[in-house]
Amino acid sequence: MTTRDKDFTASSGGGPGGAADAGERNLAPATQSPHAPAARGQAVGASRFHESARAQVAGAATYIDDIPELRGTLHAAPILSTVAHGKLRGVDARAALALPGVRGVVLAQDIPGDPILATFVHDEPIFAIDTVQHIGQVVGVIVADSAMAARRAARQVKLDIEPLPATLDVRAAHAAKSYVLPPVVVRRGEPEAALQGSKHVLQGQLEVGGQEHFYLEGQIAYAIPREQGQWHIHSSTQHPGEVQHWVAHALHLENNAVTVECRRMGGGFGGKETQAGHMAVWAALAAHKLRRPVKLRMDRDDDFMVTGKRHPFAYDWQVGFDDTGRITALQLDMLANCGFSADLSGPVADRAIFHTDNAYFLSDVVISSYRCKTNTQSHTAYRGFGGPQGVIVIEAILGDIARALGLDPLDVRKRNLYGIDERNVTHYQMKVEDNILHPLIDTLEQSSNYRQRREAVAAWNARSPVIKRGIAITPVKFGISFTATFFNQAGALVHVFTDGSVQLNHGGTEMGQGLHTKIMQVVADELGVPFERVRCTATETGKVPNASATAASSGTDLNGRAAQFAARNIRDNLAAFVAGLDGCGAGAIRFRDGQIISPKQSRAFDDVVKLAYANRIQLWSDGFYRTPKIHYDKTTLTGRPFYYFSYGAACSEVAIDTLTGESRVLAVDILHDVGTSINPAIDIGQIEGGFIQGMGWLTTEQLVWNEQGKLTTHAPSTYKIPATGDVPAHFRVDLWPEANREDNVGGSKAVGEPPFMLGISVWEAIRDAVASTGPAGQAVKLTAPATAENVLRALRGGQLD
Ligand code: MTE
Ligand code: HPA
Ligand code: MOS
Secondary structure, rough: OOHHHHHHHOOOOOOOHHHHHHHHHHOHHHHOOOOOOOOOOOOOOOOOOOOHHHHHHHHHOHHHHHHHOOOOOEEEEEOOOOOOOOOEEEEOHHHHHHOEEEEEEEHHHHHOOOOOOOOOOOOOEOOOOOOOOOOOEEEEEEEOHHHHHHHHHHOOOOOEEEEEOOOOOHHHHHOOOOOEEEEEEEEEHHHHHHHHHOOOEEEEEEEOEOOOOOOOOOOOOEEOHHHOOOEEEEOOOOOOOHHHHHHHHHHOHHHHEEEEEEEOOOOOOOOOHHHHHHHHHHHHHHHHHHOOOOEEEEOOHHHHOOOOOEEOOOEEEEEEEOOOOOOEEEEEEEEOOOOOOOOOOOHHHHHHHHHHOOOOOOOEEEEEEEEEEEOOOOOOOOOOOOOOHHHHHHHHOOOOOHHHHHOOOOHHHHEEOOOOOOOOOOOOOOOOOOOOHHHHHHHHHHHHOHHHHHHHHHHHHHHOOOOEEEEEEEEEEEEEEEOOOHEEEEEEEEEOOOOEEEEEEOOOOOOOOOHHHHHHHHHHHOOOOOOOHHHOOEOOOOOOOOOOOOOOOOHHHHHHHHHHHHHHHHHHHHHHHHHHOOOOOHHHHHEEOOOOEEOEEEEEEEHHHHHHHHHOOOOOEEEEEEOOOOEEOOOOEEEEEOOOEEEEEEEEEEEEEEEOOOOOEEEEEEEEOOEOOOHHHHHHHHHHHHHHEEEHHOOOOOOOOOOOOOEEEOOOOOOOOOHHHHOOOEEEEOOOOOOOOOOOOOHOOOOOOOHHHHHHHHHHHHHHHHHOOOOOOOOOOEOOOOOOHHHHHHHHHHOOO
16 A cells, blocks of 8 residues: 555646646656556547537537527627728717617727727727727627627617728838838848849749638627626637636636636637637627627628738749759848738738748848738738748749749759758758658659649640640648747646546637547547547636637647646556556556556456546546747747648649639649648548638639728628639648657647648649740739639739720
8 A cells, every 4th residue: 555655646746736847747758757658559540530520410519609598698799880990989879779679789888897908919999999990890789689680780870980091002001101010020141242142133022812711600709697797608719718818808807707618619710819709708798788698699791891811911022043043042021911900910920931931941031021000800810820921922932933044943942942951940040950841842743743744734735725734833841839939838637537438628629620539539548548438528718727729730739748648647647556456567557448457467447447536546637738949039030939840742733714814723732741640531631621721812712802991702702712613623632651750749740730831832833824825934923812813914914904
C-alpha cells in the first residue's frame, strides 16, 4: 500500500493539487514522462468517420436553432444602416413597435456596460452611437415573438441620417491616409540598391477581391438569463471565451457570470472567430432589456450585409530579377481593405506580410503594409488569415517574370525556392528548418505529368482558336501557430467514468473540420481503449476556461496535445495502481485494445477502472499545453512566429472560352503535407474543401459594392460559390509520407488552412491560358477573382468596353 501511494504521488500530479504546475509538467517531452507514451494505437491514423457524421446526415445533430426554445423566448432582428457614412441624428421605431408581436427596440442607450465592444483595439460600437460607418451597420435590434415579426418590424424603423462623404475604395483610403491601424514595414537587405543593380525590373499592380464565408449555418446566438445575474449563451462561435468576455463587458458583469456553449457550428471558416460575438452581445442586450431569453438568428441577406469578409487587397510592386528568373529585389506595397474597424485586421495584415515569401527566398526586400479604413463591413478572419493575400502576389510576380523571360513558370518558381543550407532564412528572420519543398514539388511534377501536359496544352492551343488551355503548379508553405504567441495554449478535461467510458472536453470548437474526432482518436489511444468508448462534449467556458479561438489551423495541435496530456495523467494514475497490485514498475504497464497489461496479468480496462475507483484513485484530469520554441517581436515582426511550416503543391489545368471569358477547371493533382495523418479521410477532406474554397475565391466569388457603398451581391442568387459541378473531373489528392519534424501530436501537421492557397494554381493556370492568346512576353493583367468579365478584360489587355 505504501509503495503504491508513493508511486501514485510520483507519477500523477493530476487533479486540483497539481494544477498550478500543470504547464511545466506537460511541457516535458513525451520521452521524459515516467511512463512510455502510448504505443501507436488503433484509433490514430485510421480514417474514422466524423463523430457527428451519422447524426448530421440523419438531421439528429443539434445546431443552435434546433435547441428546444425555453418558454417565453423572444427573437431579435437587426436594424441596419442604409447609409455608408453619416451622422445618426435619430431613430424612430414607432411604426415598428406598433406592429403585432413586437415587444421592444434595443439601442445603444440600453447598454448597461461599455457601449464599445471589448475588442483588442476597442474601436467598434456595439450599436451605432452618433455616426454610421457602413451600409449594414447595426443600429439596434427589434425584439418580437417570432423571427419573422422581428425582421419585418426592423425594416419599418426610420433612421434619420445626415450623409457624410464615404471612403469606399482602398486606394482612395490609402491616399487619404485613412487607416484603422498604423502601417507596418518589414525590410531586409538593400532593396532599393538591389533593384537599381538588377538585370531586369518589372513593376505591376494587382487587385484581389474579398470573400464571403458562406457558412451553411448563418450566424446565431441564444441568450438565456439565469438566476442571480448569471447568463448562459449558446453561440455559434469559434471562440467561446471571447464571446463570454464581450457579453460580460457589455452587460457590465464579471466573466464568471457568463457561460458560453457551442456544440458545433455549421461552418465557420474564420467568419465566426470574432463576428459571432456581435450576435451574442446583441441577443444578450435584448434579453437584458426584455428580461426574457432572446434568440438572434441572422437572415442570410442580413448576415452578408452585417458581417465582415476576407480582406480585399490591392498591391503595387517592383521586382528585380536575373536572366534565370531569380528574384534579386522586391519592393511591395500591400493595401488591406479593413472596412470600418480594426477587428482582426492587424494580425491578418501581419500574416499577409509573413506569407509574401510563400516558398521563396527574398534576399533584398521591403514590404509596406497599410491597414486601410473604408466605409464597408469590418473585414475579418477567413481561412488562411491574410496568408492567401500574401501568397497570391508573389505567385503573380513569379508568373509575370517567367512570361517576361519566356521561361516555364515552374522552372522560375523552382529557382526561387528556399534552400536547405543556404538561402533559408525568411524576411522576418526565421530559419526554415523543415523545408521539403524540393522533393515535394519534384514528386508532383512527375506524378501529375506536368512536362508532357505542358506540351499537350501548347499543342491544344495551337489548333483550338476559341477554347484555350493553361496549366500551373504552385506550392504553399504556411506558418503554423497564432502569430500572437500567447494564443498558443490550450486546455482539456478527460473524465473516465466508473463503467470505463471516457468523456472528453477541450477548448477547441467543432465547425465541421473533424477536430473532435481527431482528439477522440488521440485520447482513445492514450488510454488504449476503442475509439467508440470516447465521447466529446460541447465546448463550454465553464469546463475549459480562457481557451483561444479555434483558428490558425492549430485546433488539433493545441487541444489534441492538451487532451493527450490529460489522458496521460489518468493513464499514469492507473498504471501506478496496477503496478502496486502486481508489484512491478509502473513503466512496465501497457494500455492496448481495452486491456491494461502488466508483466503478470492482463486486465480489462473497465475492471481496472472499477477497482481503481474503489481504491480512491483519481479517474479524471486536466491537461495543458503551450507551443514551445516560438517568440517574436511585434513591432519589427521578426523572430520565430511559427512552430513549423505545412507544405503542399497543386497542379491545375484549366480551359477558358476566349469569346465569353468563362473558365473551367479540368484537372487537379495535389500533393500535400499533413505529417503523419491522425485521420487521413478527414485530412483529405480538408485538403479538397480548402482547395475548392480557394478556387472559388479566385474564380466565381465576387463581392460588388455599388457607388453608394451597398454590397449588391448579398445572396446566393448573386454571389456564386463553387457547386459540386465545379469540382474538376480529375481531382487527386496525395499525402506527403513524412512525419512532422517538430514534436507535434501524433507526428501530425495542421491542415485546416494551408490547402486553401493551393487554389492559386487555378488562377495561375487561367493566366497561363490567357497568355497563350497574346504575343510572347506580354504581361497578363488579370484581376482576382477571374470571373468571366475579368478574364475577358485580361484577354483584351485590361480593358472591357
Ligand atoms: N473545415 C470545415 N469543414 N469548416 C470550417 O469552418 N474552417 C477552417 C478549417 N477547416 C473550417 C474548416 C479554418 S479557417 C480553420 S482556422 C481551421 O479549419 C480551424 O480548425 P482546426 O484548427 O481544428 O483545423
Ligand atoms: N490566425 C488565425 N486567427 C488569429 C490569428 C492567427 O494567426 N491571430 C489571432 N487570431
Ligand atoms: Mo481560421 S481563418 O484561422 O478561423
